[in-house]
Amino acid sequence: MQDIVSGFYYLRTLDYDKMRVGDKTTVKGFFDEENFNMEVEYRGRETVSTKAGDIKAIKLVPRMPKNEMFKGDNSITVYLSDDKNKIPVLIQAEMFVGSLKINLYDYKNLKNKLMIAQK
Helix, strand or coil: CECHHHHHHHHCCCCHHHCCCCCEEEEEEEECCEEEEEEEEEEEEEEEEECCEEEEEEEEEEECCCCCCECCCCCEEEEEECCCCCCEEEEEEEECCEEEEEECCCCCCCCCCCCECCC
């Protein structure tokens, strides 16, 4: 059983090299005092622009349980670095009051080299 944040850290442990676009993983969790099964869809790999640079990333879209904060089932997109670190580098969310973007602007003390895209 995971809260939302630890659920995303669990996603860092998965082997995305063995997945195909559209594959789904279920994370058992809780949100707003409610238990749920959050389905997370693997949407492939892409390069994302962050304040820290262009980073090769794994794209994940969780299907959110019905709630009063996020707009729709697929309102959040999470990008993890496409390397051994698998750190969150960009998170975008559509909310009922607007949108939210969490952007990596700096990093340090990583165990492995971050996959900065070559120009």
